[in-house]
Amino acid sequence: MTTRKHIHIGLSVAPTWLMNDAWRRDDSNVENVFSTDFFVEIAKRAEKAKIDFLFRPDTLFMKPEMIAGSPGFSSLDPTIQLAALAEHTSKIGLVTTASTTFYPPYIVARQIQSLNILSKGRVGWNIVTSLDGNENFGISEMPSSEDRYRQAAEFSDVVHKLWASYPSDAIIADRQTGTYGNPDALTRTDHHGEFYDVAGPLNTPAFGNGKVPLFQAGASPAGRDFAASVAHAIFAATPDPEVARELRSDLRERAASKGRDPDDIRILPGLNMYLAPTREEAREIFAQTHARMDPRRMIAKVKELIALDLTDHPMDARVTADMLPPADTVVRSKTHGDLVRRLIERDQPTVKDLLTRPEVMGSSHWIVVGTPEDAVNEIAAWADINAGDGIIALPSGSHKSVELFLDQVVPGLQERGLFRTEYSGHTLADHLGVK
Numbered sequence: 001m002t003t004r005k006h007i008h009i010g011l012s013v014a015p016t017w018l019m020n021d022a023w024r025r026d027d028s029n030v031e032n033v034f035s036t037d038f039f040v041e042i043a044k045r046a047e048k049a050k051i052d053f054l055f056r057p058d059t060l061f062m063k064p065e066m067i068a069g070s071p072g073f074s075s076l077d078p079t080i081q082l083a084a085l086a087e088h089t090s091k092i093g094l095v096t097t098a099s100t101t102f103y104p105p106y107i108v109a110r111q112i113q114s115l116n117i118l119s120k121g122r123v124g125w126n127i128v129t130s131l132d133g134n135e136n137f138g139i140s141e142m143p144s145s146e147d148r149y150r151q152a153a154e155f156s157d158v159v160h161k162l163w164a165s166y167p168s169d170a171i172i173a174d175r176q177t178g179t180y181g182n183p184d185a186l187t188r189t190d191h192h193g194e195f196y197d198v199a200g201p202l203n204t205p206a207f208g209n210g211k212v213p214l215f216q217a218g219a220s221p222a223g224r225d226f227a228a229s230v231a232h233a234i235f236a237a238t239p240d241p242e243v244a245r246e247l248r249s250d251l252r253e254r255a256a257s258k259g260r261d262p263d264d265i266r267i268l269p270g271l272n273m274y275l276a277p278t279r280e281e282a283r284e285i286f287a288q289t290h291a292r293m294d295p296r297r298m299i300a301k302v303k304e305l306i307a308l309d310l311t312d313h314p315m316d317a318r319v320t321a322d323m324l325p326p327a328d329t330v331v332r333s334k335t336h337g338d339l340v341r342r343l344i345e346r347d348q349p350t351v352k353d354l355l356t357r358p359e360v361m362g363s364s365h366w367i368v369v370g371t372p373e374d375a376v377n378e379i380a381a382w383a384d385i386n387a388g389d390g391i392i393a394l395p396s397g398s399h400k401s402v403e404l405f406l407d408q409v410v411p412g413l414q415e416r417g418l419f420r421t422e423y424s425g426h427t428l429a430d431h432l433g434v435k
Contacts, residue, residue: 004383004416004417004418005383005418006417006418006419006420007379007383007388007389007390007391007413007418007419008052008233008266008268008389008390008391008431008432009051009052009390009391009392009393009410009413009419010051010052010053010054010055010093010095010268010390010391010392010393011042011046011051011053011054011055011392011393011395011405011406012054012055012056012057012270012392012393012394012395013039013042013043013054013055013056013081013085014056014057014075014394015033015402016272016394016395016396017395017396017397017398017399017401017402018030018033018070018071019070019071019289019396020069020070020289020290020292020293021069021070021288021289021290021291021292022285022288022289022396022397022398023070023071025288025398025399027398027399027400028398028399029399030071033071033074034076036081036084039081039084039085040084040085040088042402043085043088043089043092044088044089045403045406046092046406047089047090047091047092048406049406049410049411050410050414050419050420050421050422050423051092051406051410052092052093052390052428052431052432053092053093053094053095053122053124053428053431053432054082054085054092054093054094054095055095055126055215055235055392056078056081056082056094056095056096056097056126057078057097057126057128057235058075058077058078058096058097058098058099058128059073059075059130059132059133060099060102060130060132060133060136060137061073061132061133061135061136062074069292078096078097079096079098079111079112079115082094082095082096082115082119082123083114083115083118083119086115086118086119086122087118089119089122090120090426091122091423091426092122093122093123093124093213093427093428093431093432094115094119094122094123094124094428095123095124095125095126095213095215095428096111096112096115096123096124096125096126097125097126097128098111098112098125098126098127098128099128099129099130099133100127100128100129100148100151100152100155100156101129101130101134101137101139101142101143101148101151101152102130102133102134102136102137102139104196105155105158105159105162105196105198106158106162106198106200106202108125108155108159109158109159109162109163109202109204110162110202110203110204112125112159112212113163113202113204113205113206113207113210113212114204116206116207116210116212117204117205117207120207120426120427121207121208121211121426121427121428121429122426122427122428123212123428124212124213124214124215124233124428125212125213125214125215126215126216126217126235127152127156127214127215127216127230127231128216128217129145129148129149129151129152129218129223130142130148131332131333132332145218145220145222145223145334146222148222149218149222149223149225149226150194150222151194151195152226153226153229153230154193154194154195154196155195155196156214156230157191157193158189158191158193158196158198161189161191161198161200162189162198162200162201162202163202163206163210163212164187164206164210165186165187165188165189165200165201165202166186166201166202166203166204166205166206167185167186167205167206167210168205168206168207168208168209168210169182169185170182170185170186170205171205186201187200187201188200188201189201189202208427211427211429211434212428212429213232213233213428213429213432213434214230214231214232214233215231215232215233215234215235216230216231216233216234216235217234217235217236217237217335218335219236219237219247219334219335219338220334220335223335224247224250224251224254225254227251227254227265228251228254228255228257228258228260228265229255229258229260231265232264232265232266232432232434233265233266233267233268233389233432234247234251234265234266234267234268235268235270235392236267236268236269236270236388237269237270237335237336237339237364237365238269238270238365238366238387238388239339239343239359239364239365239366239367240366241381241382241385241387242387243339243342244267244269244366244382244387244388245385245386245387247267248267248386248387248388248389251265251267252265264434264435266389266390266432267388267389268388268389268390268391268392269365269366269382269387269388269391269392270365270366270391270392270394271365271366271367271368271375271379271391271392271393271394272365272366272367272368272394272396273367273368273375273393273394273395273396273401273405273409274286274289274367274368274369274370274396274397274398274401275368275370275371275372275375275395275397275398275400275401275404275405275409276370276371276398276400276401276404277371278371279369279370279371279374282369282370282371282374282397283369285369285397285398285401286369286397288397289396289397290356290361293355293356293361295315295355298355298356298360298361299311299355301360302340302354302355302360304331304332305331305332305333305336305337305340305360306324306325306329306331306337306340306341306344307325307329307330307331308323308324308325310351310354313351314351315350315351315352316350316351316352317350317351318348318349318350319344319348319349319350319351319354320344320348321344321345321348323344324341324344324345327341335364336359336364339359339364340359340360340364343357343359365394366382366391367396372404372405372408372409372412373408373412375405375409375412376409376412376413376416379391379409379413379418380413380416380418383418393405393409
């Protein structure tokens with residue numbers, strides 16, 4: 001019998017199951033969204049299921065009007081939250097998020113290496129260039145995508161130099177001789193670049209060999225080039241398997257062109273799952289979650305995504321490809337916008353249909369509305385055609401989706417030989433096979 005390749009599984013602790021109207025459910029536990037105990041319980045259950053890692057995305061801005069009807073972007077600091085979870089787990093990886101556009105590289109290098117020490121090598125860094133929040137950091141306008149990724153490349157280079165500047169074996173701690181460490185083992189960074197001047201060395205030692213897996217989510221040409229250069233895993237927005245296969249193929253080719261082993265880059269599509277014991281219940285949860293979506297808000301979102309104003313169009317009018325603005329029109333997120341453009345080019349939906357599509361209502365990720373078995377079948381089907389190397393689970397609509405994912409979806413994947421039944425290592429690099 002042929003052994004199936006194991007996929008990698010991350011679980012978002014954002015929490016996605018409270019989005020839109022889902023927080024209003026009696027079982028949402030929304031009162032505990034800022035409670036450590038609430039997430040400790042999820043972390044323990046995820047580790048029991050042998051999940052590769054917990055994934056904590058982040059934003060650095062807040063729109064006050066958003067909290068009128070949902071938690072919006074209310075959140076704890078991801079690195080601090082994961083440090084708390086590290087104390088209650090021992091194997092599961094912990095992937096935090098830090099912006100290269102707003103933070104200083106010395107602070108990021110220190111925070112992530114500190115979490116790596118506290119977790120004994122289980123940390124990962126989700127590198128983001130951010131889409132918003134510039135006014136919170138004294139920046140009048142967001143830099144272009146190309147400029148942000150050029151800055152991110154220098155930023156990640158500085159962070160790696162800082163991690164290497166204080167190796168773990170520099171600490172000797174010889175009580176007899178009174179020698180604590182070897183000063184010669186530490187190196188000055190002395191980085192002088194376009195964006196940063198950093199002297200170094202870091203004042204936090206590396207954990208072990210200091211290997212920290214890097215995650216990235218950019219899908220624009222500049223984002224793909226950057227990801228192919230440095231990332232070990234890609235948090236991908238791919239609503240269908242063909243988009244996922246194209247992204248995977250392209251990133252592997254780009255990685256190879258940069259002298260990297262294509263197998264060292266893993267494509268992990270985000271998967272929104274609205275789960276219930278029956279499909280009817282799942283569809284009801286999805287409908288309830290989006291019941292109060294204001295068409296005017298969705299029209300504004302379409303304009304933000306693709307610069308197409310549908311304000312004066314009848315709801316039953318078709319949205320056709322010839323209505324689309326030029327592809328190089330500047331929009332907030334080209335990655336998300338391109339997904340909506342492809343939807344219009346492919347389906348030519350009515351305005352009403354477009355405003356209720358997951359690509360517009362949600363975050364453009366792959367979506368399953370159904371039973372745990374439906375989710376297992378879809379994940380297996382994507383794996384069989386190499387549409388990715390795993391998933392980052394985004395349980396949605398109900399806290400029950402989290403429970404069903406961990407208690408039924410993951411065991412279903414294990415039964416099919418698609419996922420581990422035991423951890424074979426202790427660090428996140430071990431789980432992902434990062435060398």
